[in-house]
Amino acid sequence: MKKVGVAILGLGVVGGGTYKILTEHREEYQNTHKIDIVVENVLEIRKERALALGIEESKISANIAEICSNPEVDIVIEVMGGVEPAKTFVLAALNAGKSVVTSNKELYCKYSHELEKAAIKNHCGLFYEASCVGGVPVIRALLDNLQGNKILSMTGIVNGTTNYILTKMSKEGASYEDVLKEAQKLGYAEADPTSDVEGFDSTYKLSILSSLAFHTKIPYTKIYREGITGITVEDIEFGKQMGYVIKLLAIGKNGDNGIEVRVHPAFIPAEHPLASVNDSFNAVYLTGDSVDDVMLYGRGAGALPTGSAIVGDVIYCATHTNYRYSTFVNTKDAAKDTKFIENFESAYYIRLEASNRTGVLAKITSIFSKCGINVAQMVQEDVNSENVPVIFVTHKTKEHSVNKAVAEIKAIPEIAKVASVIRVVN
Amino acid sequence: MKKVGVAILGLGVVGGGTYKILTEHREEYQNTHKIDIVVENVLEIRKERALALGIEESKISANIAEICSNPEVDIVIEVMGGVEPAKTFVLAALNAGKSVVTSNKELYCKYSHELEKAAIKNHCGLFYEASCVGGVPVIRALLDNLQGNKILSMTGIVNGTTNYILTKMSKEGASYEDVLKEAQKLGYAEADPTSDVEGFDSTYKLSILSSLAFHTKIPYTKIYREGITGITVEDIEFGKQMGYVIKLLAIGKNGDNGIEVRVHPAFIPAEHPLASVNDSFNAVYLTGDSVDDVMLYGRGAGALPTGSAIVGDVIYCATHTNYRYSTFVNTKDAAKDTKFIENFESAYYIRLEASNRTGVLAKITSIFSKCGINVAQMVQEDVNSENVPVIFVTHKTKEHSVNKAVAEIKAIPEIAKVASVIRVVN
Numbered sequence: 137m138k139k140v141g142v143a144i145l146g147l148g149v150v151g152g153g154t155y156k157i158l159t160e161h162r163e164e165y166q167n168t169h170k171i172d173i174v175v176e177n178v179l180e181i182r183k184e185r186a187l188a189l190g191i192e193e194s195k196i197s198a199n200i201a202e203i204c205s206n207p208e209v210d211i212v213i214e215v216m217g218g219v220e221p222a223k224t225f226v227l228a229a230l231n232a233g234k235s236v237v238t239s240n241k242e243l244y245c246k247y248s249h250e251l252e253k254a255a256i257k258n259h260c261g262l263f264y265e266a267s268c269v270g271g272v273p274v275i276r277a278l279l280d281n282l283q284g285n286k287i288l289s290m291t292g293i294v295n296g297t298t299n300y301i302l303t304k305m306s307k308e309g310a311s312y313e314d315v316l317k318e319a320q321k322l323g324y325a326e327a328d329p330t331s332d333v334e335g336f337d338s339t340y341k342l343s344i345l346s347s348l349a350f351h352t353k354i355p356y357t358k359i360y361r362e363g364i365t366g367i368t369v370e371d372i373e374f375g376k377q378m379g380y381v382i383k384l385l386a387i388g389k390n391g392d393n394g395i396e397v398r399v400h401p402a403f404i405p406a407e408h409p410l411a412s413v414n415d416s417f418n419a420v421y422l423t424g425d426s427v428d429d430v431m432l433y434g435r436g437a438g439a440l441p442t443g444s445a446i447v448g449d450v451i452y453c454a455t456h457t458n459y460r461y462s463t464f465v466n467t468k469d470a471a472k473d474t475k476f477i478e479n480f481e482s483a484y485y486i487r488l489e490a491s492n493r494t495g496v497l498a499k500i501t502s503i504f505s506k507c508g509i510n511v512a513q514m515v516q517e518d519v520n521s522e523n524v525p526v527i528f529v530t531h532k533t534k535e536h537s538v539n540k541a542v543a544e545i546k547a548i549p550e551i552a553k554v555a556s557v558i559r560v561v562n
Numbered sequence: 563m564k565k566v567g568v569a570i571l572g573l574g575v576v577g578g579g580t581y582k583i584l585t586e587h588r589e590e591y592q593n594t595h596k597i598d599i600v601v602e603n604v605l606e607i608r609k610e611r612a613l614a615l616g617i618e619e620s621k622i623s624a625n626i627a628e629i630c631s632n633p634e635v636d637i638v639i640e641v642m643g644g645v646e647p648a649k650t651f652v653l654a655a656l657n658a659g660k661s662v663v664t665s666n667k668e669l670y671c672k673y674s675h676e677l678e679k680a681a682i683k684n685h686c687g688l689f690y691e692a693s694c695v696g697g698v699p700v701i702r703a704l705l706d707n708l709q710g711n712k713i714l715s716m717t718g719i720v721n722g723t724t725n726y727i728l729t730k731m732s733k734e735g736a737s738y739e740d741v742l743k744e745a746q747k748l749g750y751a752e753a754d755p756t757s758d759v760e761g762f763d764s765t766y767k768l769s770i771l772s773s774l775a776f777h778t779k780i781p782y783t784k785i786y787r788e789g790i791t792g793i794t795v796e797d798i799e800f801g802k803q804m805g806y807v808i809k810l811l812a813i814g815k816n817g818d819n820g821i822e823v824r825v826h827p828a829f830i831p832a833e834h835p836l837a838s839v840n841d842s843f844n845a846v847y848l849t850g851d852s853v854d855d856v857m858l859y860g861r862g863a864g865a866l867p868t869g870s871a872i873v874g875d876v877i878y879c880a881t882h883t884n885y886r887y888s889t890f891v892n893t894k895d896a897a898k899d900t901k902f903i904e905n906f907e908s909a910y911y912i913r914l915e916a917s918n919r920t921g922v923l924a925k926i927t928s929i930f931s932k933c934g935i936n937v938a939q940m941v942q943e944d945v946n947s948e949n950v951p952v953i954f955v956t957h958k959t960k961e962h963s964v965n966k967a968v969a970e971i972k973a974i975p976e977i978a979k980v981a982s983v984i985r986v987v988n
Binding site for chain 2: 153157161164165167168169265271272273276277280281282283284285286351407409412417424425426427428429430431432433434435438440441443444445446447448450451452456
């Protein structure tokens, strides 16, 4: 039986889950895959955390050099998160001839080519299925299943925290602030939730997935980004009345005129397959020129689902000795001439508060008309207050046209405010 | 640039789609995968079909020996369907040192071990992603993504024809016979629809998928099978009123007491993710002990979606020279001691027609009670006719208990008939 030694860098939620899966299934992997996976080392300064998991003291290290020089370690699992020291450690492992399995989207998104070069130079494997959408098998689907297609578009719900928050707000009518606080209490959101709620985490994942899908490196800095902090219960409620559900979407399109990549909240029709992806579930909806529509759905985060992706990569790495790079090998560095579309097309939901709707409607619609925007739907709430909500849903139009129209509408004296502008994706 | 020669056996719907994808994307594969895939041969007796696709006459063959002896052919794509002559041809190709990519579920389900042995002996690849659920990447997900899990259960809608028929019946209230005729006219159903509508096709796919998931060969003959020919518009309508949607499900479970495999129509709650898998879309819903729930969704059939899976395998085969068996290598022959559960548990929908419901209800409920069956819901239609429909939905109970109860109910004089017994899967 082939023995495979692994080291785990970081015993946080995912590291602990991975350790649990590997140790509890050890005998099964011996039977089904003829390999004996042994956790040889863990890198963790909180020694008590390692001991609590039942790890022998002799295996606990606070020193990457020790792990790199341990001949019993074949595969290093990096589940620390963040760029440093993870990057230094991963490079050290690769340079020491260890294969690497990582769940680190930020690291992989920002430094994939550097890591890949080190892997190739040292004849090591480099795997990162766990970096995107937890247990959902989307990276290998792009690499090994859908590679015969031109992928035309992908629309994903790729962040568990924000999907949990938006689901709760939609179902319970609770405010963003209240749900965030609750999510933090339950451990679903970080103490500093910026990376999730402002959409950074989603841009890292979209960068990785769209690079694979479109065969050219998509830097995360090229991705339009807008978070969910401005979403209100009012808009969710108005959207619901019009048959929409709100989601934070990661969208990539590869069209004849260029590549379009964006992360922002959007209304989608209640009957869209992504509309019923709730709580911490995630999904990626792909369209290929041959395969048509494919959706991959599952837990986007969590100790065991993400651990499942990591262990899948470990077994793959251990059993595929001569093809160890499941990487960006087919992805060229973003060519200077890759065209990114910034003035993208979308339908829009625009909510205004108007002090005098009779006079003001003509002014608004003439601005829309001047900007070439067609209105698909208008709702006026008949409320007895000074400011009346007026909602427009436009047909597909250009981002820049909407920006221009909104700026002009804001300048109308009878407009108390433009309360919200939310894209509508059909 | 590495040149990869392929031969296509059979230019039916899928063969034609595969040819189209390969030729239209040839330059893309050169750019992205550094391989030049060339269709060197096609095996097709309908020469005009090949010529219509634009294939040079010199490449058309009616003779497998010619293809096997062509040194330019590296990979043979078998898309003929059926056991013979496909089996003879695939074995000939493997024995000639060609790798094989097949979409043939019946062949693979029935002869996987024999084919695999020939592949291993001849150091050839053997790939069959296209055999199950068209363009949905479920086989590689089981082999290369979820292999760290114990797969506890899978529930699939794996046949496009029956899903199309049931969707049409549900949406339009049309009868099974009428929808079948229309489906045949449109080419969605075969002239002899038996394999689809009686569930055979689904058992082949469930055999392949559950063997991979449970790491033991599940012969299709061990799968309980029931088709959709008995499903009526009445039952679909009653089900709808109770919040259910009807689907032909392929179910596999791997529990402590044994393995349970079955194909039958079932009511599922309208809010279940599988309930919105409509028309010719298919999906597989998997639960693993680590990954939790995963759903893979897409087109279950069709020239291009199935062609996408085939071309995915061709590229994989061409670029993974040292790991060419994506096969049952981890699946032992069904051990004699594999325990299959036949008396499985399910909830049931039972529709009766009773001539006199006042007297008869007590008799029915006492039979249920005697058989240990708890009733969850009862609906009596208040109609002005001699026979009144009465519907029971049971709590989870054993298959054998229901069979016994139904036999006894049939013997009650006031029961005109037991119109239908349909399982309910929650």
